[in-house]
Amino acid sequence: MLEKIAAMLGASPTQYRYLLKTEKLAEQRALEGKRFVNLSLGLTCLFCFVMSIPIAFMILLPISVFMYAVMGITMSMFIVGFWTIPYFDILLSPINYPIVAHTPVSSRTYFLVKLTKILTYTVLLLGSSGLLPAIGGIWLRGGEAAGFRFLFPLVYLPIVFISGFFMIAVMTTFAGYLTKLYTKKSLRNIAQYAQFIFPMLFPVMLILLPRLLPEDITFDKVISTLKWFYVLPNGWFASAVSVALGETDALSLTLAGLAVASTLILLLVPLRSIAKSYSEYLSYLLESRSRQKSEFQVKTPLLARMFSNTTIRAGFCLSTAYLCRDKRILQQLFIALGSMFVIIVISTQDGLFFLKWKWIQNSYAIGLSPGFSIMFCFVGMAFVDSFIVPVRYSEHWKAAWMLKLAPFTASSDLWRGVQATTLFYLVAPCTLLMLCVAIVIWGVLGIFYVLPGFIVLLNYVIFYPKSQSGLLLAEEFVQKRTAAAVWLPFICNLLAIGIFIGIQFLTYLLNIWVYYGFYCVMVVGGLTGFVYLLQKNKRVEEIVDA
Amino acid sequence: MIQVSHLTKKYGQNTAVDDISFEVKQGEIVGYLGPNGAGKSTTLKMLVGLLQPTSGEIAVAGYNAETELLELKRHIGYVPEEAQLYEHLTLVEHLQLIGRLYHLEERLIAQKIEELAKLFDMAFQANQRISGFSQGMRQKCIIMSALMHNPDVLFLDEPFTNLDVGTVTLMKALLQRLADLGKTILYCTHILEVAETLCPRIMIINSGKLIADAPVEELRQQTNQTALNEIFAQLTETTGIDEKTEEAIRIVMEGTPDA
Numbered sequence: 001m002l003e004k005i006a007a008m009l010g011a012s013p014t015q016y017r018y019l020l021k022t023e024k025l026a027e028q029r030a031l032e033g034k035r036f037v038n039l040s041l042g043l044t045c046l047f048c049f050v051m052s053i054p055i056a057f058m059i060l061l062p063i064s065v066f067m068y069a070v071m072g073i074t075m076s077m078f079i080v081g082f083w084t085i086p087y088f089d090i091l092l093s094p095i096n097y098p099i100v101a102h103t104p105v106s107s108r109t110y111f112l113v114k115l116t117k118i119l120t121y122t123v124l125l126l127g128s129s130g131l132l133p134a135i136g137g138i139w140l141r142g143g144e145a146a147g148f149r150f151l152f153p154l155v156y157l158p159i160v161f162i163s164g165f166f167m168i169a170v171m172t173t174f175a176g177y178l179t180k181l182y183t184k185k186s187l188r189n190i191a192q193y194a195q196f197i198f199p200m201l202f203p204v205m206l207i208l209l210p211r212l213l214p215e216d217i218t219f220d221k222v223i224s225t226l227k228w229f230y231v232l233p234n235g236w237f238a239s240a241v242s243v244a245l246g247e248t249d250a251l252s253l254t255l256a257g258l259a260v261a262s263t264l265i266l267l268l269v270p271l272r273s274i275a276k277s278y279s280e281y282l283s284y285l286l287e288s289r290s291r292q293k294s295e296f297q298v299k300t301p302l303l304a305r306m307f308s309n310t311t312i313r314a315g316f317c318l319s320t321a322y323l324c325r326d327k328r329i330l331q332q333l334f335i336a337l338g339s340m341f342v343i344i345v346i347s348t349q350d351g352l353f354f355l356k357w358k359w360i361q362n363s364y365a366i367g368l369s370p371g372f373s374i375m376f377c378f379v380g381m382a383f384v385d386s387f388i389v390p391v392r393y394s395e396h397w398k399a400a401w402m403l404k405l406a407p408f409t410a411s412s413d414l415w416r417g418v419q420a421t422t423l424f425y426l427v428a429p430c431t432l433l434m435l436c437v438a439i440v441i442w443g444v445l446g447i448f449y450v451l452p453g454f455i456v457l458l459n460y461v462i463f464y465p466k467s468q469s470g471l472l473l474a475e476e477f478v479q480k481r482t483a484a485a486v487w488l489p490f491i492c493n494l495l496a497i498g499i500f501i502g503i504q505f506l507t508y509l510l511n512i513w514v515y516y517g518f519y520c521v522m523v524v525g526g527l528t529g530f531v532y533l534l535q536k537n538k539r540v541e542e543i544v545d546a
Numbered sequence: 547m548i549q550v551s552h553l554t555k556k557y558g559q560n561t562a563v564d565d566i567s568f569e570v571k572q573g574e575i576v577g578y579l580g581p582n583g584a585g586k587s588t589t590l591k592m593l594v595g596l597l598q599p600t601s602g603e604i605a606v607a608g609y610n611a612e613t614e615l616l617e618l619k620r621h622i623g624y625v626p627e628e629a630q631l632y633e634h635l636t637l638v639e640h641l642q643l644i645g646r647l648y649h650l651e652e653r654l655i656a657q658k659i660e661e662l663a664k665l666f667d668m669a670f671q672a673n674q675r676i677s678g679f680s681q682g683m684r685q686k687c688i689i690m691s692a693l694m695h696n697p698d699v700l701f702l703d704e705p706f707t708n709l710d711v712g713t714v715t716l717m718k719a720l721l722q723r724l725a726d727l728g729k730t731i732l733y734c735t736h737i738l739e740v741a742e743t744l745c746p747r748i749m750i751i752n753s754g755k756l757i758a759d760a761p762v763e764e765l766r767q768q769t770n771q772t773a774l775n776e777i778f779a780q781l782t783e784t785t786g787i788d789e790k791t792e793e794a795i796r797i798v799m800e801g802t803p804d805a
Binding site: 014296297298299300305310311313314317318321322325394396398399401402403404405406407408409473 | 594595596616617620622624626628630631632633634635638639642643644645646647648649650652655656659660663669671672673675691783
């Protein structure tokens with residue numbers, strides 16, 4: 001069937017079939033023996049399924065087909081949009097293109113092969129996130145089209161798939177048009193990172209919607225705010241579900257028409273145009289950029305000069321370069337930055353969820369508390385994880401022969417360079433930012449609120465398990481392989497923080513001076529421990545040298 | 547300078563290198579030849595410590611590969627067959643990394659980078675990322691890395707691949723001069739013309755076994771052949787070339803559409 005669609009879109013069905021088969025086979029072989037990846041994909045599907053359970057429970061409320069569908073489709077579109085961002089590398093990088101560039105494969109055919117590869121992943125996600133709401137829809141109580149409700153799964157699932165395709169098409173169009181203006185390489189990167197905008201639209205709407213509500217909030221008024229979804233594609237696709245089940249009022253018909261028209265327009269105009277010039281774009285990427293001449297200069301970064309040990313310096317410079325330039329590390333950092341933005345926005349919204357300014361201000365502890373400092377720890381740990389985990393892996397992992405060949409005195413020195421990069425470029429700016437926030441809230445006393453979180457982060461970086469080989473960028477990068485590596489240190493650290501919070505609370509109950517005493521012990525102990533660990537590493541190195 | 551004794555490498559049932567022994571003296575350039583898959587690169591990887599031998603002894607620059615690997619690594623330079631590099635680094639950053647890994651002083655690193663980049667006509671590309679380099683430029687990058695720390699022993703695995711004529715000529719002269727200065731060079735290739743002009747002594751490996759180890763002249767006498775490619779063909783039993791050529795022509799011409 002796919003080949004027939006490919007032929008309809010102007011691609012060669014035979015070439016399409018064999019190229020797709022080869023791409024899949026190559027990927028399958030690259031992942032051979034890495035059960036991790038399949039497990040990770042399975043867990044993602046499970047996560048989607050779990051996310052869909054609350055949606056399915058909405059049938060207990062007297063809500064309409066439109067409302068029910070809008071929630072389910074919004075969730076599916078968000079998951080697809082967010083989860084597929086890393087996979088856009090398939091489209092935006094000329095991976096494997098040199099192999100076929102000289103063969104008579106049309107630009108359109110090659111583009112369709114790449115697009116199909118991305119869509120393969122989304123089908124699994126959409127199936128997992130849409131199945132339960134689809135079945136649940138049969139028992140919807142309120143609203144229109146009661147007689148056709150048994151048809152709900154048959155209508156809902158295909159529309160969820162089309163909405164997922166729509167999401168991918170929008171992201172491809174956005175990236176495609178931006179990359180057409182490929183006079184600068186940085187623009188290509190922006191194109192990829194900027195795709196975070198689309199999935200982020202939905203949670204931002206969730207934050208903004210309650211702001212549009214009047215103060216005397218009622219359930220009906222909450223429902224009335226859903227009209228804002230009429231301007232968003234998820235509302236159009238939800239209307240398509242309503243129309244297919246017999247709801248034929250003018251508004252529903254218009255919105256459903258918009259869904260169909262926008263999908264067709266996307267397919268026939270921008271995607272068609274991008275497909276036509278796709279090989280031109282890939283050829284440009286493959287072009288050697290070395291033709292340009294640049295000024296000759298040998299510089300040592302200022303911070304790198306701080307390290308007298310050249311191996312640490314090497315680790316520091318290498319990891320810093322990859323921190324700024326590696327697409328995958330940057331993606332992880334953008335996700336962490338996005339989470340930080342969302343956490344801060346949510347926590348500053350009055351009347352939203354449980355975190356409020358007042359609540360933070362009244363937080364009982366200057367030490368580790370469930371208020372400001374835990375937020376700081378979360379944000380900081382997310383930042384640290386977003387670098388210290390992917391820096392083990394690289395698409396250039398084969399270049400690690402240089403590190404294996406080098407005569408190290410202490411194998412941990414390279415990793416200390418990574419730790420230094422994390423401390424200077426992630427922990428320090430994050431701490432400064434949180435210090436500014438704390439000073440705005442508490443004035444100079446804000447320093448005391450920031451100090452415990454800072455110490456937690458220092459020790460988190462030092463205690464974070466290094467890679468098995470002790471080297472950086474030395475393991476083959478496999479998509480989603482990194483996800484599982486994050487959880488253990490993260491959870492261990494959260495447990496440790498929980499224990500400290502508990503002890504602090506007990507000391508607070510005993511006496512305020514005991515509480516302050518414990519705070520001082522914790523801060524001084526944390527700093528001493530950090531310095532001791534640094535010194536210990538240095539002594540080991542000196543012994544080895546001797 | 548290089549002592550190898552009963553070196554063996556097995557991958558499961560497959561023996562890649564089978565009980566080879568040889569010695570290379572200081573200042574010698576030795577050509578290490580063999581057909582594809584003969585075990586040349588595997589041998590070199592074991593000599594530089596990238597692969598663990600299944601059995602046998604290796605000593606380079608007086609250091610045992612098993613017990614003094616770190617010291618051994620300090621004294622060697624290696625040009626691998628495949629130019630794997632950190633593509634996100636610039637040439638300068640890459641060479642700085644290498645210099646630091648070998649504990650060179652920062653000022654010396656800067657000086658060497660500048661001089662080497664100019665020598666290899668890479669000064670204009672020095673601050674550009676390796677991802678934009680051609681294969682030849684990458685190869686130059688690898689060669690510069692191998693020379694940065696003034697190694698006593700050089701292990702070169704097909705070092706002239708993708709290099710332009712000018713650089714190849716420079717490299718040949720450079721290797722000759724380095725040998726004169728007492729550097730030991732093990733040169734691994736299947737390009738016989740270069741080996742013939744550069745290496746006074748030739749070792750030939752076939753199917754993991756060392757089948758010849760002698761000066762070129764001695765090999766000529768042993769095999770009654772004058773050209774190295776003929777000696778090589780005789781020793782590795784690469785015969786029947788004419789028949790194979792005819793067979794290849796037949797396959798290529800088969801099913802050609804009529805004009």
